[in-house]
Amino acid sequence: MKLKLLLFAGLAESIGSPVLELDVEEDKLTPSQLKTKLAELYPEIAAPLAGSFIAVNQAYADENVFISEQDEVAVIPPVSGGEPENMELTRAPISIDQVTAKVLHPHHGAALTFIGTTREFTHGKRTTLLEYEAYEPMALRTMHQIGDEIAARYPGTLIAITHRLGSVPVGEISVVIAVSSPHRDAAYESSRYAIERLKQIVPIWKKEIWEDGSEWKGHQLGPWNPTAEIPGQGGVSK
Structure with missing residues (x-):
């Protein structure tokens, strides 16, 4: 399977490119499997990679998602913190x-x-x-x-x-x-x-x-998890 990965910020700077093309033997991977492969291939990004999330088709992916060749895949390091009108x-x-x-x-x-x-x-x-x-x-x-x-x-x-x-x-x-x-x-x-x-x-x-x-x-308020609730706010929607 051939994957094209989008990289940002320090990850892209360390690799030297905002796009990384990767050949893997598997025909599908979970996000954690993809991160493990990347850390093995590019040990220089292993530390920031550990705190990063995988986005598939512009949505944060959990471990129930399988990445396939046709997906748009991005490696999202912790964020710092248009379109229609607002x-x-x-x-x-x-x-x-x-x-x-x-x-x-x-x-x-x-x-x-x-x-x-x-x-x-x-x-x-x-x-x-x-x-x-x-x-x-x-x-x-x-x-x-x-x-x-x-x-x-x-x-x-x-x-x-x-x-x-x-x-x-x-x-x-x-x-x-x-x-x-x-x-x-x-x-x-x-x-x-x-x-x-x-x-x-x-x-x-x-x-x-x-x-x-x-x-x-990036995020500087403890471990970064974009899928978590904001403390004291309950769920992300009601």
Whole structure:
């Protein structure tokens, strides 16, 4: 079986290519079997591979999924945290007003806008630039998933997310999440839920570039599991 694997962030950098073609004897593999083979063939990525997930046809795959030759397969390292209207990826500077305007509604008495920017110092290290990369089709799909989850959890709430890709200098905006709701409690809760889920499941990575080096950063809140529930939030949908 011939597989074409999509790689991202530090994995692609270590291999030297965003695409890896692999010949295997089996005619189907589970995600864990594929990761084992990759670690054997490319020991230099064994450590980040251990914390990565396999996506099949733009969806995170569990061990009940068998990968076959016709599948689109991506190896997703821990994420950093468009398409129709409210969910967008862009390489241009983000307009706060434009994103917020997408959720304003005459029946809603509360609107909140979360703005994420590039900060200059993190744990004593001076950042000069952030570089963002995404598995774009799946990133948009999972951003829409967040919108669906919020609609189920907080009926009537509207949400818009715009995330920047490419280079984002210090002080510039990397992500804007706008929400509106009839009442403020739902607005606060859904805004927090959206940013936590974005960091958990949306395949976007950031590379921190410092004065003396750089590093790809992903999920930094304990072991990464995009299929898990958010602590204290119950299930991902109701």
